[in-house]
Amino acid sequence: MDDFMRAAIEEARQGLAEGGIPIGSVIVHRGHIIGRGHNRRVQQGSAILHGEMDAFENAGRQPASVYAESVLYTTLSPCAMCSGAILLYKIPRIIVGENRTFMGEEDLLRARGVQVDVLQDEDCIAMMREFIAARPKLWNEDIGT
Amino acid sequence: MDDFMRAAIEEARQGLAEGGIPIGSVIVHRGHIIGRGHNRRVQQGSAILHGEMDAFENAGRQPASVYAESVLYTTLSPCAMCSGAILLYKIPRIIVGENRTFMGEEDLLRARGVQVDVLQDEDCIAMMREFIAARPKLWNEDIGT
Numbered sequence: 001m002d003d004f005m006r007a008a009i010e011e012a013r014q015g016l017a018e019g020g021i022p023i024g025s026v027i028v029h030r031g032h033i034i035g036r037g038h039n040r041r042v043q044q045g046s047a048i049l050h051g052e053m054d055a056f057e058n059a060g061r062q063p064a065s066v067y068a069e070s071v072l073y074t075t076l077s078p079c080a081m082c083s084g085a086i087l088l089y090k091i092p093r094i095i096v097g098e099n100r101t102f103m104g105e106e107d108l109l110r111a112r113g114v115q116v117d118v119l120q121d122e123d124c125i126a127m128m129r130e131f132i133a134a135r136p137k138l139w140n141e142d143i144g145t
Numbered sequence: 146m147d148d149f150m151r152a153a154i155e156e157a158r159q160g161l162a163e164g165g166i167p168i169g170s171v172i173v174h175r176g177h178i179i180g181r182g183h184n185r186r187v188q189q190g191s192a193i194l195h196g197e198m199d200a201f202e203n204a205g206r207q208p209a210s211v212y213a214e215s216v217l218y219t220t221l222s223p224c225a226m227c228s229g230a231i232l233l234y235k236i237p238r239i240i241v242g243e244n245r246t247f248m249g250e251e252d253l254l255r256a257r258g259v260q261v262d263v264l265q266d267e268d269c270i271a272m273m274r275e276f277i278a279a280r281p282k283l284w285n286e287d288i289g290t
Binding site: 084105144 | 186191192198201206208212225226227228232234235250253286288
């Protein structure tokens with residue numbers, strides 16, 4: 001595994017340690033992390049700070065030229081909201097830890113030209129499986145079901 | 146115009162008065178506003194707080210049953226990110242002030258079963274036309290171009 005997915009997993013684990021939902025993300029521009037984050041639904045009572053959204057927010061205001069050269073890493077297949085942010089900012093490539101526990105909008109992203117690589121990483125899968133089994137109601141809230 | 150679009154326009158004007166981008170939104174559940182907000186890119190240095198996202202955030206954590214009975218009002222056609230949030234939370238209906246100055250993901254929303262009503266409100270159109278003419282670079286940043 002490369003260092004960037006490792007960093008996204010670290011974010012997810014930090015979220016879990018905070019009592020939150022274990023999903024993390026980093027945005028990488030020309031080989032450097034410019035934004036990193038994790039789901040903060042529990043920690044901040046937030047309806048919008050999924051891991052990827054938190055990474056976008058922490059990357060700050062960026063010009064289109066930076067997004068155009070960036071890769072987004074996320075431990076879990078991105079939901080409609082996070083996929084929409086990826087489309088808004090025209091991120092050309094994302095690397096996804098796994099989509100076994102939740103299938104996001106990968107088809108939509110690919111249809112719009114985003115390269116989507118899925119690792120099916122065992123650590124990512126185990127982390128989400130354990131979390132969903134332990135906190136099903138919280139998980140359903142996070143994905144709007 | 147109904148009171149809810151009026152409230153969304155008030156939000157947009159408040160954003161403009163703060164030096165920000167004039168887009169506002171309210172989320173209405175059973176006839177009551179449960180969340181209202183406006184674009185905060187300038188005010189908070191935010192890459193994710195579009196008007197609709199701010200309204201979702203200010204509505205707080207809600208169960209799916211509340212979103213399922215809600216209507217989202219926005220002064221401008223929603224971008225991919227905000228449309229994604231609408232899809233994530235399965236908002237069944239949105240009312241859009243105008244789409245003349247920016248066409249968002251209305252086709253995607255309709256394809257997924259969301260009722261999208263567009264008012265083409267002259268105040269909303271004028272507000273955005275003036276803003277885009279005055280601050281084209283800031284506007285382009287907000288829509289990722």
